Every structure is written in C-alpha cells, then in structure tokens.
Amino acid sequence: MLLLISPDSVEEALDCAKAAEHLDIVDVKKPDEGSLGANFPWVIREIRDAVPADKPVSATVGDVPYKPGTVAQAALGAVVSGATYIKVGLYGCTTPEQGIEVMRAVVRAVKDHRPEALVVASGYADAHRIGCVNPLALPDIAARSGADAAMLDTAVKDGTGLFDHVAPDACAEFVRLAHASGLLAALAGSVKQSDLGPLTRIGTDIVGVRGAVCEGGDRNAGRIRPHLVAAFRAEMDRQAWEHAAGVPAVN
Template sequence: MLLLISPADVEEARDCAKASRHLDIVDVKKPDEGSLGANFPWVIREIRDIVPADKPVSATVGDVPYKPGTVAQAALGAVVSGATYIKVGLFGCTTPDQAVTVMRAVVRAVKDYRPDALVVASGYADAHRVGCVNPLAVPDIAGRSGCDAAMLDTAIKDGTRLFDHVPPDLCAEFVRRAHDTGRLAALAGSVRAEDLGTLTAIGTDIVGVRGAVCERGDRTTGRIQPHLVAAFRAEMDRHSREQAAVPAGN
C-alpha cells in the first residue's frame, strides 16, 4: 500500500520532504477551499521543486462542479505545473454519466499533455450528505472514463471518518470493483493508524492522510509533523508484514 500525504502549503511540503523516505506521494491541496480544494499552480510548481524527484507529486483539482470544460482546463493546469497524479473530486456530479463525462474530458486533457500522468476519479464516502454520486459507482466511472484510479475521501471534515460512512465490507467491495476494472483503489477520509489493518487486508493500493500526521490529529489547526509521518509508515509496514504472514485463503 502506498502512502499519500496532503500538505496544505509549501512549508508543510518541506516537512513532507524531510520525511520523504516514509511516504510515497505528496498531494498538494488547499484544505480551506474544500476537501479536495485546489491550490495555486505556482504552489504546485514550488512543491514539485522541493520534493525529491523520485517521489511523485499529486494535485487536487477541487471539489468540482459538473462543468467538463472548466474541469479539464483546471486539470491541465495541474499537470503543466508538475503534478503527475491528478485528483478530481466529483462533488457536482449527481449521476454516473455526468461523472464519466467530466472524467473523460480530464483524462484527455491530462494525457494529451503527459501520457504517463495518472488520473484519479474521487468520490465521497459521505456522498449522501452532499448529494453527489454514490461512492460504490466510482470504480465503474473510473473504468468507463479511462482513469487510472478510483478514490474515496470524505466531503465534510467534521470528525466523521471513512468507515463511518462506508463500512469496511463496502470499502472491500469498492476495492474489488476497482481491481475488476483494472484500476487502483485509493481510500482516505480521516483515516487513523487503527484503520490500517483493515485497509491492508482489503487490498487498498493507496491510503491518503492528512489529519493523522498533523499535530493533535487536527488537519485544520495542526501542521504535518515528520515524526508522525514516520510513525504512521511504521504502522503500515507492520500491517503489511502481518498480512504477508497470513496463509493464502485466510
């Protein structure tokens, strides 16, 4: 399982760079503009320069409206700025067909410019609270639109967590569906170290966190701490070892 960490600004990205051997992907976002809030192109560029070259930089394009042209253009801005994981939050899409239309446009915009960039379709575990597309529809949306990964995060950061909205058996179904369409499965949403056993066991490919590696576990007033990134990674590695020791079929 890969570890994606979301700094909110350049300073936090420097702390991610200090902890870079413990993480896999640095994800640029702007939390004060929403769960998948988009940051400025110059911030993505600066963070790309700070993070070691062997670590991919991801960027969120926002909690986007159903406006395929607008979103495709924003996604192009993210990849031109140096991100190679482009994450789109399908906030304004109420049907799978709308989401496929948006994501097809994003895939074309991104891959025409940089074919090796990965496009991530992100739904929301708490979609029922914001009226967007069902979380379990996201793997099929990713498959139909040519995205590389299907992801879930939470839309409302009020202390409720991924498993509060999509319990582990449905997260396992999400991962199965993503893998059936040949996509990566990424899960996030106030994930804590105690969730890592389940996330590992169900075959999650990427876990995304912010709050869990901030001081006091607070994604808003806390700052990312390199030692918390290291501790989180150590827990991930422990669970991977334990999972590898489980006899096949169990």
C-alpha cells in the first residue's frame, strides 16, 4: 500500500520532504477550499521543486462542479504545473453519467499533455450528506472514462471517517470493483492508524492522509510533522507484515 500525504503549502511540503523515506506520494491540496480543495499552480510548481525528484507529486483539482470544460482546464493547469497524479472530486455530479462526462474531459486534457500522468476519479464516502454520486459507482466511472484510479475521501471533515460512512466490507467491494477494471483503488477520509488493518486486508493500493499526520490530529490548525509521518508508516509496515504472515486480525 502506498502512502499519500497532503500538505497545504510549500512549508508543509518541506516537512514532508524530511520524512520522504516514509511516504510515497506528495499530494498538493488547499484544505480551506474544501475536502479536495485545489491549490495555486505556483504552489504545485514550488512543491514539485521542493520534494525529492523520485517522489511523485499529486494535485487535487477541487471539489468540482458538473462542468466538464471548466474542470478539464483546471486539470490541465495541475499537470502543466508538474503534478503527475491528478485528483478530481466529483462533488457536483449527481449521476454516474455526469461523472463520466467530467472525467472523460479531464483524461483527455491531462493525457494530451502528459500521457504517463495518472488521473484519479474521486467520490465521497459521505455522498449521502451532499447529494453526489454513490461512492460505489466510482470504479465504473473511472473505468469508463479512461482514468487510472478510483478514490474515496470524505466531503465533510467533522470527525467522522471513511468507515463511518462506507463500512470495511463495502470498501472491500470498492477495491474489488476497481481491480476488476484494472484500476488502482485509493481510500482516504480521516483515516487513522487503527484503520490500517482493514485497509491493508482489503487490498487498498493507496491510502491518503492528512489529519492523522498533523499535530493534535487536527488537519486545519495542526501542521504535518515528520515524526507523525514516520509513525504512520511504521504502523502500515507492521500491518503489511502481519497480513503477509497470516496473523489473525484483531480489528
């Protein structure tokens, strides 16, 4: 399982760089503009320059409306700025068809510029609270639009997390559907160390985290700390080892 960490600034990305050996993907985000809030192109560029060249930089395009042209332009902005994972939160899409339309436009915009860049279609585990497309539709949306990964995050950061809205069994089905279509499966949403056992066992490819590696567990007021990234990775490694060794689950 790969670890994706979401700094909100160049300063936080430099702290991520200090923990570079413990993480896999640096995900540029602007949390004060939403769960998948988009940051400025120059911040993506500066972060690309600040983190080790062997660490991919991801960028969120935003909690996007059902406006394929607008979103495609934003996605192009992210890839031109140096991101090679382009994440789109389908906040304003209420049907799979709308999600596919937006994601097809994004895939074309991104891959015309940089064919090897990965496009991530993200839905929300708590979609029922915001009226957007069902989370279990995301693998199909990603597959039918030519995206590379299906993801879930949470839209409302109120202390509830991924498993409060989509139980581990349903997340397992999400991963199964993604893999059946040849996609990566990424899961996030106030994920804590105690969630890593189930996330490992269901075969999650990428886990996305911010709050759990911020001081005080606070994704807004807290800052990402290298020692918390290291601790999170240590628990990931422990869970991976136990899973490979066939140690019975305790959670």
